[in-house]
Amino acid sequence: MPAGPHQLLGHRVADALEAALPGAVIGRHVEWIEVRSDRVRDVLRWLHDSESFDAAQLSNLTSVDRHTHFEVVYHLQSLDLNHQIVVKAIVEDHENPLLPSVYPVYKGALLQEREVYDLMGIRFDGHPDLRRLFLWEGYPAFPLRKDFLSLGQITGKAVNPGLQRFPFEDKESPDRMLNAGNIVTGEREASAGNAGGSAGAGH
Amino acid sequence: MVASPQHEFETQDLLINVGPQHPSTHGVFRMVLTIDGEVVKDVVPYIGYLHRGAEKLCETMDFRQGSGFMDRTEYLAAHNAELSYVMAVEALAGLEVPERAQWIRMILCELNRLSSHFMFLGAFGIDVGVFGTPFIYAWREREAIIDLFEEISGDRMMYAYFRPGGLAWDVPLNFKERVREVLKSTRQGIKDFDELLTQNEIFRARTEGVGTISAEDAIDWGMSGPSIRASGVPLDVRREEPYLKYADVDWDVITGENGDVFDRYYCRLLEMRESVKIIEQCLERLESGIIVPDKMPRMLRAAPGEVYIRTEAPRGEYGIYMVSKGGNRPYRLKVRSACLSNLQALRQMSVDQYVADAILVLGSIDIVLSEVDR
Numbered sequence: 409m410p411a412g413p414h415q416l417l418g419h420r421v422a423d424a425l426e427a428a429l430p431g432a433v434i435g436r437h438v439e440w441i442e443v444r445s446d447r448v449r450d451v452l453r454w455l456h457d458s459e460s461f462d463a464a465q466l467s468n469l470t471s472v473d474r475h476t477h478f479e480v481v482y483h484l485q486s487l488d489l490n491h492q493i494v495v496k497a498i499v500e501d502h503e504n505p506l507l508p509s510v511y512p513v514y515k516g517a518l519l520q521e522r523e524v525y526d527l528m529g530i531r532f533d534g535h536p537d538l539r540r541l542f543l544w545e546g547y548p549a550f551p552l553r554k555d556f557l558s559l560g561q562i563t564g565k566a567v568n569p570g571l572q573r574f575p576f577e578d579k580e581s582p583d584r585m586l587n588a589g590n591i592v593t594g595e596r597e598a599s600a601g602n603a604g605g606s607a608g609a610g611h
Numbered sequence: 612m613v614a615s616p617q618h619e620f621e622t623q624d625l626l627i628n629v630g631p632q633h634p635s636t637h638g639v640f641r642m643v644l645t646i647d648g649e650v651v652k653d654v655v656p657y658i659g660y661l662h663r664g665a666e667k668l669c670e671t672m673d674f675r676q677g678s679g680f681m682d683r684t685e686y687l688a689a690h691n692a693e694l695s696y697v698m699a700v701e702a703l704a705g706l707e708v709p710e711r712a713q714w715i716r717m718i719l720c721e722l723n724r725l726s727s728h729f730m731f732l733g734a735f736g737i738d739v740g741v742f743g744t745p746f747i748y749a750w751r752e753r754e755a756i757i758d759l760f761e762e763i764s765g766d767r768m769m770y771a772y773f774r775p776g777g778l779a780w781d782v783p784l785n786f787k788e789r790v791r792e793v794l795k796s797t798r799q800g801i802k803d804f805d806e807l808l809t810q811n812e813i814f815r816a817r818t819e820g821v822g823t824i825s826a827e828d829a830i831d832w833g834m835s836g837p838s839i840r841a842s843g844v845p846l847d848v849r850r851e852e853p854y855l856k857y858a859d860v861d862w863d864v865i866t867g868e869n870g871d872v873f874d875r876y877y878c879r880l881l882e883m884r885e886s887v888k889i890i891e892q893c894l895e896r897l898e899s900g901i902i903v904p905d906k907m908p909r910m911l912r913a914a915p916g917e918v919y920i921r922t923e924a925p926r927g928e929y930g931i932y933m934v935s936k937g938g939n940r941p942y943r944l945k946v947r948s949a950c951l952s953n954l955q956a957l958r959q960m961s962v963d964q965y966v967a968d969a970i971l972v973l974g975s976i977d978i979v980l981s982e983v984d985r
Contacts, residue, residue, distance in 0.1 A: 414852050439917075465830050468919065468930055470945040481932065483919055483947075487830065487844065490851050494919070516833025519955050527666075542659035542984055551667050552943075 415439060415492045421461065428454055440494035445480070445507040448497040449534075453513045455484060455493060462486040463493055466514035469521060471528045473554045478505050478530055499530060509535035527552040624652060627966070631660050635738055635970045638980030642957075644969060651969050654958045658951075661984040669944040674700045674911050677941070679771035684946055685982045686768050687730055690716075690723040690760075691924035692982075693773040695931040698854065699920040700775040703913035703935050711900040712777035717855045718790060718893045719760070719772070720922075721886040725797055726756040727925035728879045728886075731977045732804050735876060738974035739817050745807060752800035755793050762789065775911055777903035787894050794887055801883050809877065818873035822960040822972035825870060832956040835949050836927025837878040838976050842870030848923040860892040872968075875975040912939055919947075926950050926977055946985050950978040 422436040425443075432451050435442030443451045455463040463484035472479040478499040485492045499505040509532035511517045521532045522541040529550030532538060540547065549556055630641035639660035645653035665684050669677045678696045685692035694716060701708060708716075733749025757767050763782050764772035772779050783789070808814050824834075829842040839846050847864045849857040865881040867874030913935040921930040927949030934943040953976045961969040 466833055467835075467921070467928065468932060468945070468947040470932055470947075472934055472943045483930075483932070487846055492919075514833065515828075515831045516952055516955060519951055520833075523951070540659075542662035544659075551664060556667075 414490055415494065416461075418494070421455075421493055421495075424458070424460070425451060425454065428458075434498065435496075440481075440496050442479075442496045442498050445497040445499045448480070448482075448495070449508040449510050449513060451495060452482065452484070452510050455495070456513050461493060462489050464488070466510070466516045466520075467492070469510075469517055469524065471524045471530055471552075473528065473552065475502075475554060477502055478528065480507060480524065480530060482510070505530040506533055507531075508533050509538075511535055526550075529553060622647060629970075631657075636973065637734060637978055640973075640978065640980050640983075642973075644961075644966060646966055649965050651961050651964055651966060654961045654969065656954060656957060658954070658980070658983050661980050663985065665985040666944050666946060669941060671940065673939040674704075674775050674913070674941075677944070678774060679769070681946075682769040682771060683981065684948075684985050685924065685929065685979060687979050688723045688727045688925045689768060689770050690719045690773065691922060691929060693770070694720055695920050695922045695924075695929050697773045697775045698922065699918050699931040699933040700911065700913065702918045702920060703916060703933060704775065704908075704911055705914065706776045706907075707904055708777055709901045709904060711898065712902045713855050714893050714897045715778060715782055715902070716773060717857070718890050718897070719763070720855075721890045721893075722756050722759065722790070722793070724886050724925045725883055726753045726760075728883050729753040729756075729800065731879055731925075732808070732876075735974045735977075736808065738970055739814060741808070741811075741814065745804065748800065748803055748807070752797055755796050759789055759793050774903070776907050777901075781902050787897065790890065790894060794890060797883075798887060801880065801887070804880060809880065815873065818876060818971065818975075819871060820869070821872045821968045822964060822975060823869060823871045824956055824960050828959060829870065829956065832959070833952040834927070834956055835952060836923070836925070837865075837882060838875055838927065838953050838956075840865060841867035841874035841878045843868055848921050848928055852921070854920075854922060856893070856896075857889075859896075860889050862889050872971050872975040879977070910939060913937065913941075921947065924949060926979065926982070927953060929982075946982075948982045948985065950976070950980075950983045954978060954983060 418437045418439055418441045422433045422441045425433050429447065429450055432443050432447040433441055434444055455461045464487050465485050466482060467485045468483035470481050472481065480497040480499060482495040483492060484495065497507055499507055509517065509521055511521065512534065519541065521535050522538060524530050525532060525538055526541040526543055527550060539545065624645050624647050627644045627646055629644060630636040631639040641657040643655045644651050665680060669680060672680060678693050681692040681696040682689035729749040729752045733746040736745030760770060761767050764770040824842055826842045826844050829839045829844060835846060843866050845864045845866050850864050862885045865878050865885060867878050915935055915937045917934040919930060919932045921928045928947065929949055930947030932945040932947065933941045936942040957973060960972045964972065
């Protein structure tokens with residue numbers, strides 16, 4: 409994917425960061441930079457204070473489950489210089505993910521970090537009020553994780569049947585979806601049509 | 612014996628629960644106010660009553676289904692919500708949108724902004740205490756726009772009209788005349804509101820200087836849309852990162868000065884005039900042509916990669932962060948909600964205001980709970 413018209417090239421940001429905070433950057437791409445999760449607050453503070461990058465606003469904060477690790481993605485923007493910077497913190501520990509909160513740098517992280525904690529189960533060290541945001545305290549899972557089963561499968565109790573039908577990716581072979589029979593998509597319709605046309609059996 | 616005039620009373624803070632079912636919370640939103648007398652000391656918002664797991668659901672839906680689902684995340688400005696999603700898919704799938712489809716998208720998005728802002732004007736009037744009149748006025752103007760949407764897409768709220776690549780079908784033949792007709796009543800409606808509310812002394816006394824937030828704080832809290840522009844920050848995605856054809860038309864970014872409740876109201880009102888201006892220019896430049904690319908794949912597949920598309924919805928920056936591993940559905944989808952970010956500043960704007968004004972502050976950021984909770 410080419411970077412957006414006002415997105416700063418990751419290499420340029422990485423070079424500047426390498427000079428200022430040695431060892432923080434662990435990966436550079438065209439669109440984003442990858443930083444060590446324990447240094448992310450330093451990195452964002454530096455980008456926030458730096459005159460040449462001037463990342464005044466935290467526009468978006470989210471996370472991606474990559475099966476073996478988590479990515480926490482920060483979209484920063486400068487209002488005066490009109491550009492965007494994408495920073496990804498790589499959280500290696502998939503069992504017990506923890507990284508520093510950026511609330512001391514951007515107040516706008518307050519609810520967005522709570523949302524990430526609520527749905528992805530990533531804890532933020534130094535967040536003033538880390539509680540569930542959408543779901544209730546005591547909900548036994550983090551639904552946006554790729555290995556999210558369902559409430560019934562976790563607790564062993566009968567729950568609303570709608571909650572038991574979530575398809576999810578197979579950890580061993582990410583192309584395969586478990587519970588895939590519950591997805592109704594054009595792809596399945598198309599493949600069912602082909603199968604029906606060629607074999608004509610099985611339906 | 613004379614009682615000491617410096618006698619200190621022991622005061623106790625009172626907790627008031629507002630919502631989740633309350634007309635002034637604009638949906639299922641709950642906040643707990645800590646008050647000292649009539650003055651708000653603390654606000655704790657509780658959200659999630661409308662959480663449907665839209666992001667998780669979209670991981671299991673293909674792109675065609677996902678764009679329709681986006682309507683449900685922002686039901687007052689569904690065209691704008693769809694736009695971010697289909698633009699993200701188009702960026703990942705490498706689709707080129709025909710000119711005509713872009714102009715029509717722009718007209719519909721601006722019309723949706725008008726209908727959404729009319730909804731705000733009506734509901735905000737009730738928050739202030741002007742019962743009845745502005746709400747019904749707003750409903751009348753909004754109805755005309757919604758009727759037009761119904762003629763085009765067949766639905767009054769969940770349009771599912773923008774599709775990856777272009778539009779679902781072409782607009783009716785009398786589209787231009789109908790839009791001009793609607794704009795005529797809209798222009799009159801904006802004028803009515805200007806006279807009814809802006810020039811009303813009681814309204815101004817109620818809203819001016821209330822719930823002020825400075826430009827620095829608004830940026831720090833991650834606010835966007837009219838709520839940040841009222842504080843004097845000219846942040847508008849349509850101007851900063853022009854999408855569709857916004858670079859080709861002439862319009863102004865409206866900013867306020869004080870960042871109070873009145874400015875947030877007035878910015879929206881002035882912004883509606885700009886929307887009318889944009890639509891008129893779009894109508895002049897709308898020409899006949901195709902509305903989906905010639906080589907449209909039957910099964911849409913995205914390239915592996917990721918994209919963050921942001922557009923200017925009526926409430927602010929509505930972003931879609933889409934991660935694709937190839938295939939016909941997103942690996943991860945995040946909806947960046949403008950309302951959630953604006954809501955973060957609620958506490959700072961409401962503290963040290965009167966209880967009645969806390970309701971005004973909440974009304975002035977124009978939250979839609981379906982977008983906050985997703």
